[in-house]
Amino acid sequence: MAIFDELKSIGKVLQEAGKIEQYQQILEAQKRLLEMQKELNNSEEKIKNLEEKLRIKESLFYENNCYWVKKDNDQREGPFCSRCWDKNKDTIRMHPLGNPAYGECPECKNRVITTRRNPDPPHAPRARTSYL
16 A cells, blocks of 8 residues: 555654654554555455345245256256245255255255155046945
């Protein structure tokens, strides 16, 4: 930071000249500058996180008891826990259980069927049997 370096060199001159009060003012200005830089960095990080959450929210869709993120070329990423997203807006990936059709959230332990099940085939009507 050029401003910080300038303040540092001015402070050194003031210290050598015995101008203690002005030197302390320069030190205070340096301290405020560092605090402002830290606050700016934190704000930039928050903006980055919010932009990412917005991007995810815009491409999120609900299917088969969980959320998925729509990607390019009709691809999707997921599944993500519906409870964690609905409650905290966190995209927590579901982990497959023994059967890959079932998933569990490592955060809240929510368990769901993550794939579409085929409906049971229709049952054929029973033939009437005579008991007489």
